[in-house]
Amino acid sequence: MAFEVEKLLRPHIASLLPYSSARDEYSGTEGVFLDANENPIGSITQESFNRYPDPYQRELKEDLGRIKSVPPSHIFLGNGSDEAIDLLFRAFCNPGMDNVILLPPTYGMYEVSANINNVNIQKVPLTRDFQLDIKGIKNAINEFTKIIFICSPNNPTGNKMRREDILQVAKCFEGLVVVDEAYIDFSDEASFTEEMENYQNLVVLQTFSKAWGLASLRLGMAYAAPQIVSILNKIKPPYNISGLTQKTVLAALMNYGRVKDMVREILSNREELNAKLKDLPVVMKVYPSDANFLLVKVMDPKRIYEFLVEKKIIVRDRSKVTLCENCLRITVGTWEENKALIAAMNDYQSITAKAQK
Template sequence: MFQLDTVLRSHIRSLTPYSSARDEYTGKEGIFLDANENAYGSVTTEAYNRYPDPHQQAIKERLAPIKGVRPGQIFIGNGSDEAIDLLVRATCTPGQDSILILPPTYGMYEVSAAINDVPVIRVPLTPAFQIDVPAVQAAVQPHTKLLFVCSPNNPTGNLIHRNDILTLLDSFDGLVIVDEAYIDFADSQSFIALLDQYSNLVVLQTFSKAWGLAALRSGMAFASEELIRILDKIKPPYNISGPTQQLLLQALENVSGKNEMVDRTLARREELIGNLLNLPLVRHVYPSDANFLLVKFDDPRAIFDYLISRQIIVRDRHRVRLCEGCLRITVGTGQENEQLLSMLKAFYETVTIGA
């Protein structure tokens, strides 16, 4: 049976967290003379002179029934990146413990490890962009604390086989972090439903993709109450601003609006796949469970530069292992996709005429 204490750094277990003024009094009414705030308001609006709820309790209460969890199983961070960094800092002793990642994958796992001087074990995905489970199990070391699985994966776009993740949850003695930033676009149940079954499971999600709130920089981590208390203990006191909390609460009142945007994105994704496959310069469009496509071209760098010159911005992934020759293309609006396709056709005609 997994015990959280086995992966936590010893000084984190005994850490006394910073106690903010809003921790000592959580009421909304009163004369607030405790936090050295400006009693006269602010130069913009009176609402911004007081510190926000450091634990985002109203958001957690509203989010919990939407996700099917308890409020105590939710961490709200400054993007999912904050949760990633806190997980590394809470568990990995610099220069001693390690994390394991499955490239090609989201780059911040490795960046957070590097910032914290934590070694990284890399076990590449198979050519089908799936986990080589025996290789992962063989690569795990006694001091490996975290295993990151991005599903749907970035930059490949595909879901990772569920049974492979379950196998790792059953066999790995550390925390398995399943990053579901793109889960709203996938026909698959979230791993959140398994939180009470696996005490070593952490699920990351975000408000940046399906919710359309990337500018707010707000992400979610779902885990056992025990681990969430640790993350709350080591995070900055007021990590989510008051205006951000207000906007998140508004967004959570409109789940149907989020779902409608997802449906439109999925329809545009299928249209875009079909149209790209009709272009002679496209060698392959990989299956996607996300709001982007990994597309293999004959000359990806030239196409990337051409699109940039026409102010159409895609992501160059052609140097990434297993993604050679590929560009990553986010699914845009119908009009944006048409402009992309038009420029790709123009590039092909230019090359053909030049030849």
């Protein structure tokens, strides 16, 4: 079916006149700049940050596009992928009227952003093997459904969704299908950016927070058809990505081999951690992972979590999350950090065994 973004867009957004910044009206890099009320003298650091940054991150998108094989016109950059998620709600979902479909267990920010924007939520839980319930999703779609969020590899379960299932949803749905690939670099799955030409309603989210090791910079990517990117650019704050972030990420893009090295190390550590955890009597199951973390089913997760906190080892207690009963989510650390975790788990096992005698 033909995808028409204009039919999804909130009417007042379609007619919105966006803010025009000084760098919208003149995008050159040379000249006497007396248009933006900046401090002409400079900043207190050796680097000069007294000028506003490029509001559309053109140089950064050019370099990123070459690495990702995506044209710059298909790239939106946000203050974390959370900004892109929020802007999608604001652009396409009428408060109090429209709804989105969420697939728990999944990334919690989708629901938070929906609630902030007063958008109704329909939940279709994953199957017991953490895959899409296609029939349930199709039954949940109605005339007010605007967005379906699919996290793959999924947080907190760690697994990738079946590719053919995601494409089936994108094919049958007239709204937006957002595929969140925050953990794609740790998976052998090809990115869904490869499918955007055939599925104009796909929005693919990625981040610099995981494999790139740049979480503190808060830079997320949304890849989509140019008309969707144009809408997001229209409603974003004028200078949403700082000059410092743009410069730092440009430098990181020049050293892409370092990212690949880090991913290989994390994947090696993941396999070793997986094996060590499976040997522990308190561990009931370690779920397969396509991410940089493991979902681990344990005996008495609350007590284990609190014991680890006392040892200054911090994991996430996911035992109250749908389909994740008795589970902890454990990020793969350095091998030294992983050894500390395993040692603490063995200590817990020994103390528990003594107490039961």
